[in-house]
Amino acid sequence: MRKVTKRKAREVAGGKAKSKEETQSVNNKEEEEEIAKKNENGGEGTKGLVKGRAKRAKIVKPETETEYFPDKRNLEDLWQEVFPVGTEWDQIDMVYQYKWNFSNLEDAFEEGGELHGKNVYLFGCTEPQLVFFQGQSKVTCIPVVVAVVSPFPPSDKIGINSVQREAEEILPMKQMKMDWVPYIPLEKREAQVERLKSQIFILRCTQRRAGLKHLKLERVKKFEYCLPYFYQPFAEDEFEQSTIVQILFPTEPPVFCEFDWEFDEPEEMADKLIEGEELSADKKDEFMEFVKEKVKEGKKSNREAREARKKAIQEMSEEAKAAFQSMKFYKFYPVPSPDAPDVSQVKSPFINRYYGKAHKVF
Numbered sequence: 528m529r530k531v532t533k534r535k536a537r538e539v540a541g542g543k544a545k546s547k548e549e550t551q552s553v554n555n556k557e558e559e560e561e562i563a564k565k566n567e568n569g570g571e572g573t574k575g576l577v578k579g580r581a582k583r584a585k586i587v588k589p590e591t592e593t594e595y596f597p598d599k600r601n602l603e604d605l606w607q608e609v610f611p612v613g614t615e616w617d618q619i620d621m622v623y624q625y626k627w628n629f630s631n632l633e634d635a636f637e638e639g640g641e642l643h644g645k646n647v648y649l650f651g652c653t654e655p656q657l658v659f660f661q662g663q664s665k666v667t668c669i670p671v672v673v674a675v676v677s678p679f680p681p682s683d684k685i686g687i688n689s690v691q692r693e694a695e696e697i698l699p700m701k702q703m704k705m706d707w708v709p710y711i712p713l714e715k716r717e718a719q720v721e722r723l724k725s726q727i728f729i730l731r732c733t734q735r736r737a738g739l740k741h742l743k744l745e746r747v748k749k750f751e752y753c754l755p756y757f758y759q760p761f762a763e764d765e766f767e768q769s770t771i772v773q774i775l776f777p778t779e780p781p782v783f784c785e786f787d788w789e790f791d792e793p794e795e796m797a798d799k800l801i802e803g804e805e806l807s808a809d810k811k812d813e814f815m816e817f818v819k820e821k822v823k824e825g826k827k828s829n830r831e832a833r834e835a836r837k838k839a840i841q842e843m844s845e846e847a848k849a850a851f852q853s854m855k856f857y858k859f860y861p862v863p864s865p866d867a868p869d870v871s872q873v874k875s876p877f878i879n880r881y882y883g884k885a886h887k888v889f
Contacts, residue, residue, distance in 0.1 A: 601712045602633040606672050606859075608710060609651035610732040612685075613753045614668065622653055622668045625867035631889045632672055632859045636727070641857060641887065648675040648707060650730035650755045652879070660868035669870050673755070673878055673885070674857040678850050680707050680728070686756040686881055687749055697756060703749065704734040730755065757881045760839045761851055772825040776817055782806055786818050788825070793818040858885035 606629040611622055635642040653668040660667070675681045685703050687696040700706055710727040734750065770789040776782035782805055786796060793815040800806035806814055840848070858878060863869045876884040
């Protein structure tokens with residue numbers, strides 16, 4: 528038997544060990560290349576990872592139920608976009624406490640509706656009424672929308688009047704930060720506004736409620752006394768022929784009353800007020816002179832109004848005459864719904880002292 532030296536044995540063993548390491552290295556390299564090919568081809572590259580590389584944990588997303596929301600109607604927010612003219616600032620939030628339904632207003636713009644295809648100007652107001660809801664009766668600010676069918680804005684002015692004010696004011700809308708602006712239906716709000724030809728215009732106010740604290744009280748109160756103004760030259764204004772004047776006699780406390788120069792006498796009224804302890808006896812003569820002066824102003828105002836109306840008609844174009852004569856007013860109340868009080872029993876055709884009555888109430 529051939530003897531093998533220890534040195535020779537170590538060299539042989541070392542060769543075998545080296546051969547194993549080389550073989551393992553080649554195998555690892557081949558596996559990596561195979562994995563790379565699978566990743567490039569969209570295969571499962573994680574199955575053949577080399578030893579020492581951590582596997583990525585699979586994230587399982589929790590299953591959630593799909594939520595469905597009803598599609599918004601094209602004119603759903605129309606009534607909310609219209610400014611409620613003359614509503615007290617601290618009452619405006621109360622107007623929107625209920626989910627009022629103005630689907631009748633929306634339907635009016637659909638084919639076959641009263642306002643379909645027409646040029647319309649809308650303004651809002653509120654009417655405090657005692658209504659029944661959810662088992663109790665309470666005074667509620669009911670939102671109302673008035674639609675004016677006209678080829679041009681019915682007016683660019685606002686009337687300011689109240690019992691507490693001595694005289695009525697007719698001011699430009701812009702002085703009260705109000706103006707007619709086009710209403711953009713929901714489905715067209717992504718389009719460029721300047722390219723749209725709107726047939727719906729709404730009266731909007733840009734006065735910020737947060738800015739009211741910086742205004743004088745008199746200015747704030749003016750907003751609450753506002754009434755949309757309208758002058759119809761072809762209809763004799765009932766106030767042109769009115770014989771009643773509002774009396775606000777400046778004493779302490781002030782005396783409020785109405786005086787009809789056809790049926791009342793200054794002295795008789797003064798005596799009644801003194802008897803009712805509303806006027807002191809030493810102010811009687813001063814009060815009578817004050818009433819006579821107001822009557823004189825009232826008669827002059829009536830005369831000037833009649834003359835202005837005649838002049839306006841004479842200077843008006845035929846197109847404008849036709850527009851005024853065909854102008855229509857429509858008044859919209861909320862329709863009954865389970866989310867708001869039923870106002871069907873408190874509807875009225877009266878709009879305000881300038882517009883008079885609506886041609887139709889919805």
